[in-house]
Amino acid sequence: MNELAERVKEISDQNVYSCYLCGNCSAGCMFTDEMDTLPHQVIALVQMEDKDALGKNTSWICASCFVCSVRCPRGLDVAAIMEALREIKIRERGFRKIDLRKIKDIEKLPQIAITAAAQKFTW
Amino acid sequence: MEVLYYPGCSLKNTYPEFEKSTYAACEKLGINLVEIPEWNCCGVVPSLATDNVMRHLGAVRSFINAQEKGKEIGTNVVVTLCSMCYNVLKRVNLILKEQVDTLKNVNDFIDDQPDYVPELEIVHFLSLLKNVGFDKLKERIAIPLRGLKVAPYYSCALLRPDRPKGVPIDDPENPTVIENLIRSIGAEPAEFPFKTECCGNYHIVFEPHIVEMRTKKIIGSARSENADVILSPCPLCTYNLQHGNETLDRSEQVPVVFFTQLLALSLDVKSHLSTEIENQIMKKIGGKKFV
Numbered sequence: 459m460n461e462l463a464e465r466v467k468e469i470s471d472q473n474v475y476s477c478y479l480c481g482n483c484s485a486g487c488m489f490t491d492e493m494d495t496l497p498h499q500v501i502a503l504v505q506m507e508d509k510d511a512l513g514k515n516t517s518w519i520c521a522s523c524f525v526c527s528v529r530c531p532r533g534l535d536v537a538a539i540m541e542a543l544r545e546i547k548i549r550e551r552g553f554r555k556i557d558l559r560k561i562k563d564i565e566k567l568p569q570i571a572i573t574a575a576a577q578k579f580t581w
Numbered sequence: 582m583e584v585l586y587y588p589g590c591s592l593k594n595t596y597p598e599f600e601k602s603t604y605a606a607c608e609k610l611g612i613n614l615v616e617i618p619e620w621n622c623c624g625v626v627p628s629l630a631t632d633n634v635m636r637h638l639g640a641v642r643s644f645i646n647a648q649e650k651g652k653e654i655g656t657n658v659v660v661t662l663c664s665m666c667y668n669v670l671k672r673v674n675l676i677l678k679e680q681v682d683t684l685k686n687v688n689d690f691i692d693d694q695p696d697y698v699p700e701l702e703i704v705h706f707l708s709l710l711k712n713v714g715f716d717k718l719k720e721r722i723a724i725p726l727r728g729l730k731v732a733p734y735y736s737c738a739l740l741r742p743d744r745p746k747g748v749p750i751d752d753p754e755n756p757t758v759i760e761n762l763i764r765s766i767g768a769e770p771a772e773f774p775f776k777t778e779c780c781g782n783y784h785i786v787f788e789p790h791i792v793e794m795r796t797k798k799i800i801g802s803a804r805s806e807n808a809d810v811i812l813s814p815c816p817l818c819t820y821n822l823q824h825g826n827e828t829l830d831r832s833e834q835v836p837v838v839f840f841t842q843l844l845a846l847s848l849d850v851k852s853h854l855s856t857e858i859e860n861q862i863m864k865k866i867g868g869k870k871f872v
Contacts, residue, residue, distance in 0.1 A: 521779055535629070556787055
């Protein structure tokens with residue numbers, strides 16, 4: 459297993475080599491319009507230890523709705539793999555995806571939205 | 582019936598009508614909700630990283646308080662209303678039941694409270710109603726909402742993921758529990774192909790256009806099925822759908838209500854709906870305005 463796949467497994471307990479790239483996750487994903495790379499393509503990049511996997515916006519657009527995880531014929535938790543890719547970046551020293559102080563209309567937003575965003579985008 | 586109750590932040594702040602309508606309905610149905618003392622934030626989204634148990638701690642602290650209160654009143658059932666809370670609490674509880682090491686880890690870390698013994702059962706209010714029985718519920722209905730077409734919007738958190746096994750309250754691909762509730766209160770469920778789709782979740786904070794893209798499709802689908810209202814179990818979905826409504830022309834909007842509000846209305850107790858929406862509904866079912 460390559461180092462990147464190893465790291466993903468460590469965080470998410472998912473083995474990307476189980477994936478046979480059928481594309482079912484990408485077919486069901488509701489957010490592909492916003493993604494530069496499809497979810498199964500990102501998994502293929504991890505299989506090939508292509509560090510570009512971490513630079514794609516796919517994992518950041520993923521909203522953890524778990525449609526992919528429910529439908530994966532190989533039983534992979536695809537949303538957890540996306541979380542692992544986010545976490546690898548988030549845990550890098552000095553990395554910052556968002557600035558919580560710059561939220562627009564913070565008084566209007568429900569606190570669950572802000573807490574959820576903070577959970578997914580920050581350390 | 583006496584059960585423990587975990588409210589969560591949205592029911593106390595953003596959407597008090599969700600909680601108030603539930604209390605009103607519960608009183609009528611003989612369900613006594615006992616609020617967990619000093620409950621705290623559930624964390625909203627479950628952590629998917631298996632190597633980081635820190636994010637489970639908020640939920641576990643509430644479990645401990647629930648466990649102690651449960652001993653007093655003699656129950657181990659915790660009911661939640663918010664789907665986000667349900668998903669996190671259910672998932673963390675199942676993880677602690679399955680993983681002895683994780684349980685030991687969190688119990689060792691939380692040294693200012695008693696240990697958590699994973700014997701609580703986390704139940705969503707819809708499952709509680711299902712257990713009471715929709716047939717029995719039907720007998721209690723005072724104002725059947727006849728002629729009202731309701732789009733059941735399940736969204737994600739009640740149905741997915743199915744790991745650990747036991748999180749979904751119904752079939753993840755074709756759930757029916759909300760339709761059954763809608764029928765039992767006398768209304769008609771809309772065939773609604775977007776009923777399990779995602780509203781865009783927390784993207785409302787930094788990328789609201791993603792939420793707008795999603796909710797326009799969901800509202801449009803409900804609209805094309807001639808739904809009078811969208812029934813939501815989730816405070817975040819409700820907020821996002823209302824945000825979506827605001828970007829649409831008035832003629833294209835579909836009001837969003839909590840399932841407990843329609844339940845309360847049909848039980849002839851205070852629904853805490855806005856006057857405008859309640860009037861719309863009463864007009865549709867040909868009833869008098871209920872004060």
